[in-house]
Every structure is written in structure tokens, then in C-alpha cells.
Amino acid sequence: MKWVAQNPEQAQVVGTEAELTVVLGGAGVGKTTSALAAAAAHLDRVQDAKPHERVLFLSFSRASVGRIASGTSEVLGKGADRVDVMTFHSLAFSIVRRFGSMIGRGDVVLVSPAREKLGLADNEIGYGSLLPLALEIARASPAVAAHLRSRWGLVIVDEFQDTGDAQQQLLELITPSSRTILLGDPNQCIYTFLVADGVRVERINEACAAAGQEHTIVLPQTSFRDPSGVIPAVANAIRTRQFDAPAWRAPSKGAD
Template identity: 25%
Template sequence: MRAPTAEQAAVIRLEGGPARVLAGAGSGKTHTMTELVSYRVDEYLRRLGGTAPERILALTFTVKAADEMRSRLLGRIGEQALKLTVANFHSYALEIVRENAAVLGLEPDAPVLRRGRAWLMILDELAARDLSLRSLDLSDPAGAANKVLTLLSQAKNDLVDLTALRIRTEADLLKADSDELLGVLEERLDLIELAERFEVRRAARGLLRYEDMIELGARVLADPVMGEGYRGRYEFVVVDEFQDTNPAQLRFVELLAGGDLSKVVVIGDDLQSIYNFTGASIRSIQRFEAEAGFEVGSRTYPLAVNFRSGKRILALANDIARAVHPEGSPDEPKLLRPRDGAPPGEIAAFVGASDA
């Protein structure tokens, strides 16, 4: 196993949070995250501080990433890794929901509704005789159903109640100053009505949606009684791909940490956000320090040495990074550096696109 770089070593030896690790592409993010958790356990076993493995939570975005992290930790610290909680957001939230299903009015084995079935349920609502719509175009029922599912997902991921969304839209409708805006708001009210009808039907059948897991998990954690056993469970929380968190997931992490972000280390790169369709916002990683009460940059740890690419490729990547650096970001563009002994690399072709 190669020795860590100075940047990686600074992350691995973190005593706690809040800390924000900005990991560029190919910078050994997963390796560093594994070593960070392992170091905390090693220090605990040597009675030099650290954290007991059962008090550590590592959250990822996909099942595959969680499995890889678990496998690496098993190879690194052996059976101690079995005491850690390593999971992706939705599977861990679903576990919390199932443990509190009775209080939430659900069956413990409540099935998770697949998108195709949800789509068909909305099409049924579109065919209902008592449905009265203002503006929604029903010549494309499949498109209308997709719009309803998108609205529902955005509302759940942004922690916005449908009733509150309806009230806000009705208020905006009264102030609409153009026919175009009027049409947009009337269509949104139609979509909200369909979403509300769908939610009533879904709840009556005891079905869960993918987005419900985080929202219901956060509801459990926020409850003074139900959440008590969870909020103090972990002393050290590591969140991977933090640039892809939406407001609901950010709230979920805050509640798991008992509102104490000094327990939390987040890892990500605002140039690699790929979950915008779930309501993810790069503002989560950009503003993490401010949310934790620290000056921006004061708790930031960069990983900028790239172990994957040649020098020419990195030079091109850095040019692109400067060009697409998020407007209003408190951070400087993250420029990657080649590893020692990196080859020149070769670029056979490059095709770019611009909105300009």
C-alpha cells in the first residue's frame, strides 16, 4: 500500500469535524475515506482516542459504493469493520422507517412503489371522472404523469409540503402579470392536485416511494421520542459524494448527528455533481462550513493530486475547470496536479459544447 500524500494524511488524521474534503477526480477519494475511518478505529483500539467502530457511520449514495467501502474496510481492519455502519442514504433511511413503521402508520414490510407502477396510478387519476383541471394538456397523458412524478420528487427532496406548495402557487397566481405566467401557474396547480390525489391513494394502499425513505427517516429522527435512540448513536459521521445531497438528505445528516456538525466530515467535489434531477445542489458542499458556524475555507481540506491521468489530460481538465467553475462559489477552481512520475498523456480528440 502506497504512502498517503501530505494532503491525504491531513484528512486521514482528522480528529473530527466539521470538515469539508474537496476531492478532485482521481485523487484517491475512496482510499482516503477508508483510511480516515480505519485510523479512527485504530486509534480507539490503541487507546489513543479515536472512535469506537460501533459509533461510526459512513454514508454513500449508492449500494455499490457502500459495498466497496465495506469490502475495503474489511481488508483494512478485519472484523472490526463488521461493527461499523456503512450504508447508502436510502437503505439506511428505510431501515429507520421500518423500525418505526407502526408509529408512522405503515406495515413493517411496506413495499416500495416502483416508478412504473406509480406512473400507471397517475394515469388512472387522469382518467377519473371527478377530475377538474385548469390548464394541463391531456393530449400527452404519459408526459403529464411524468410531470407529476417530477413535482412529487422535487417536493420530497426539498422538504416542501404539497399543501404549502399549493398555497404558495395560488398566491403567485393572484399576482401573475402575463398570460404565459398564468398558464404555467395554472398547470402547476393541476399537477399539485394530481399529486395530492396520488398521495392519498398511495397512502391508502400502504405503499412507499423512493423519495419517502429520506423524508420519513428525517421525520423519525426529528421526533423527540422516536429519534432519541438514533440522534446520539454516532460520534463520527462521514458522508461521501456530498456535492450530490439535496435538502432532505442534508437535514437527515444533521439529525443523525444530533444537530452537531462537529461530528461530520463530508467529502465531495462541486465539479462532479450528477444528481441534479433529485434536487441535489452543490450549495450543500459549498456552504457546509457556514452551516456549521465556521468561516468558509477554515475547515476545508483539498485532495488535488491526480493518480489516474497524464499531464496533458490534467492540463485540459484544469482549463475546463476554470471555465465551468460554479458562479458564486466561495472556493477557488480546484486544479489537479499530476502524481510524481506521471506520463505526458495523449489527447486524441476533444469535443466541447457551450450554452453561449
């Protein structure tokens, strides 16, 4: 069964053809699913002219990637095998592994944090070095940069408010000729403790300004994970410090 938008805002996400679109909303309001449907629509539009077009869907955690990947076949249908779902770090590792030889790092081995504490051999790198090394490779080789820029016609980024400087730089490197959809919740920046890495909630506000009002889409706060609406209402009450909000007062079992 083909996925159907649940409201006009979701339909707007699916139909966007803007170079940059920003989609805002809380947890469970349909940002990810709408974006996957937008990927399907994009692949349908370019099918005749670019039958081998691909879409890149970036997220921050392997858990999120697993959740997104599990829903791709239902929403994307036959286009599921043309959507690459990965974390920023897995994208960086793929660049390092495939093109590291361009800068004399063709034998790089990624080690665990525990192993890293014991010291690194010349050919070993830790998790935190992946993004800087991928950027170094792409900047040193115009051919690598050109390949990355031509690989995906649409790039979607989940939880954009948690993007740091290195992620932003990698995104800018691969998207000069690609359409971009950024998904975010400015009220939920969970990596603010990484301020030294450039993580700041203002980044999503800057993206909205760049996209403009016409291409900044705010999804209604109706959580499809929690149809009762209690979870988003409580989250908003916490954010605004409204501790006397009705969301806190659940009816008793005997109430009418």
C-alpha cells in the same frame, strides 16, 4: 498490509479529530480511501473508552456503496465490521422499516417506480417518499431521534456536493453529537437537475465555510486511478472551458 497515506494532505484527513472536516478533490485523488483510513483511526482512538463505537459512511448510489464496501477490509482491517456503508435511501428505509410503527406506518412496503405508476395501496410507498417519511418518524419520536444520534460516533458523506435538502436534514438530525467528514468535488455536481430537491453546488462551499480553512483539506490533483494525470487534466480543462489546454494534445505514437 496497512494502508499508507500518499501525501501530507491525505495524512491530514486520516488524523483529523475536528467536529467537521471537509475534504475536496477530483475523481481518483484518494478522498474515499483517506476517509476510510480516518474511520479506522477514529475507531482506534476510541477503542478503550467506546469499544462498540460505529462509523456511518453514506453515499448516493448502490454502485458507489459497493465500491466503497469492497475496499473497507483492506483499509479498515479488524474495524471493517464496525463501519456501516449505505446510501441515504437505504438509511431512510432502515428507519422506516424499524420505527414506522411509531407513527402508525409499521407495515410499509417499498415498491418499484414501475409499480408506483399503477397506483399505491395504503401501506405502499415509492422511492421518493423514503427520506420524507424517515424524517417524519424521527421528528415525531424523540426516542428514535436519540437512538440515531447515539449510534454513530463518526459520519462520513461521499459526494456531498450532490446532497439535497432532505439528505441535509437527515444528516443534521443524526449528527448533533457525532464528528462529520464531508467529501466533495465542487466541480462535479451531477445532480443539479434536481434543483427542486435543493441540490446545489453552493452547499459544499457553505460546508467549507462552516469547517473553516484549518479543517478544509484540498487533496492534490494526482489521480491514483489514472497515474498519467490525463483524466483530471482534461476534466479541469472542460470545466474551465480551456479547449486549447495541453491536456487535449496527446502525443502521437511516433513522438519522442
